[in-house]
Amino acid sequence: MSACYLYAIVRAATPQAALDTAGPGLLDMPLQRVAQDGLAAVVSAWHPARPGAAPAADEADVWRHEQVIEALMDRGPTLPVRFGTILADAARVQELLVTRRADFEIDLAHVADRVEMGLRVLWNPPTLAAVDEAPPRQAPDNVGSPAGPGRDYLDRLVTQQRRENSVQAQGRALADELNTQLRPFAADVHIQVLQSERLLLSAVYLVENASVEAFRARIEALRRIYPSLSFLASGPWPAYHFVSDQPEPANTRMP
Numbered sequence: 001m002s003a004c005y006l007y008a009i010v011r012a013a014t015p016q017a018a019l020d021t022a023g024p025g026l027l028d029m030p031l032q033r034v035a036q037d038g039l040a041a042v043v044s045a046w047h048p049a050r051p052g053a054a055p056a057a058d059e060a061d062v063w064r065h066e067q068v069i070e071a072l073m074d075r076g077p078t079l080p081v082r083f084g085t086i087l088a089d090a091a092r093v094q095e096l097l098v099t100r101r102a103d104f105e106i107d108l109a110h111v112a113d114r115v116e117m118g119l120r121v122l123w124n125p126p127t128l129a130a131v132d133e134a135p136p137r138q139a140p141d142n143v144g145s146p147a148g149p150g151r152d153y154l155d156r157l158v159t160q161q162r163r164e165n166s167v168q169a170q171g172r173a174l175a176d177e178l179n180t181q182l183r184p185f186a187a188d189v190h191i192q193v194l195q196s197e198r199l200l201l202s203a204v205y206l207v208e209n210a211s212v213e214a215f216r217a218r219i220e221a222l223r224r225i226y227p228s229l230s231f232l233a234s235g236p237w238p239a240y241h242f243v244s245d246q247p248e249p250a251n252t253r254m255p
Contacts, residue, residue: 003046004034004087005055007068008238009079009097009104012040014072022071026061031068034090036097039104042072043093046086055084069238077112079104080238103244111243114187114206115236117215121178121201122230125167168194175201181222185215190241200229204241212236 005026012035023031025044033040055061065083072078087093097104175193178201183189186205195202207215212235219233 002089004041004043004090004093005029005046006081006085006087006093007031007042007044007065008072008081009108010040010042010072011076011108012036012038014040014042014076018072018075021075022068025068026055026064034093034097036094037101039097039101041081041093041097042068043090057083066238073115073238077108078238079107079111079243080240081243082240100245107243110188111206111239113209114239115209115212116239116241117186117205117207117212117235118233118237119182119201119203119205119219120199120232121175122198122232123171123174123200124228125171125197171200178222178226179203182215182218185211185218188242206239206242207236209236 007025010033012033014033016033019031019033019042022042023044025031027044027047029044029046031042031044034043062083069078069080087096171194175191179189179191182203182205186207188206189203191201191203193201205215216233219231223229223231
């Protein structure tokens with residue numbers, strides 16, 4: 001095999017029948033296994049006429065990549081590889097399996113019988129009182145005096161900062177409460193809070209297959225408890241966010 005397009009890392013014992021069910025891969029190429037030390041990478045041959053070119057990120061190719069991974073997940077623990085990952089040949093794939101073997105073994109055990117569920121929560125933060133006037137380019141001459149426009153300006157800045165800090169604290173407390181409600185359903189979570197003014201919470205949860213419906217039901221309950229929040233849930237997905245140090249995407253490992 002020449003260049004290899006990667007889909008996933010699985011156990012070497014994964015039968016060829018599982019690959020046949022999941023395939024074909026991109027460019028309608030059949031799926032193959034490259035095995036090493038109990039692990040296997042599911043790959044397909046990349047375009048022999050242009051081995052250094054990465055696949056176009058069009059919808060059809062992205063969904064074909066995703067469908068292969070989801071089909072493999074039905075047959076056993078699967079570590080998804082990001083779309084567009086190409087290694088130069090089977091020897092490079094085996095090298096990856098050798099050098100990352102310990103990480104892959106841990107990750108396979110971690111994601112077994114689990115899926116990734118995504119959640120984004122939007123809020124309308126409490127309105128801040130606007131500063132009465134735009135800050136001057138330089139502090140006034142009497143900024144150190146006990147009274148006057150310089151002192152008023154600094155007082156407004158302090159008040160504004162306190163209000164902003166209060167809103168931030170309210171947002172963090174609310175996000176923590178939401179996560180506390182959902183965390184019992186998940187084996188692991190990656191969470192980010194207040195990435196933007198309206199994005200209160202962005203999180204991915206690693207959920208047991210058997211707990212997916214209960215996880216969804218808890219989100220529905222939170223929608224009723226917090227009607228002012230917008231809950232954007234997605235999944236189940238392959239556990240992309242719970243694979244440590246993914247192989248480099250696109251053609252960065254090509255010679």
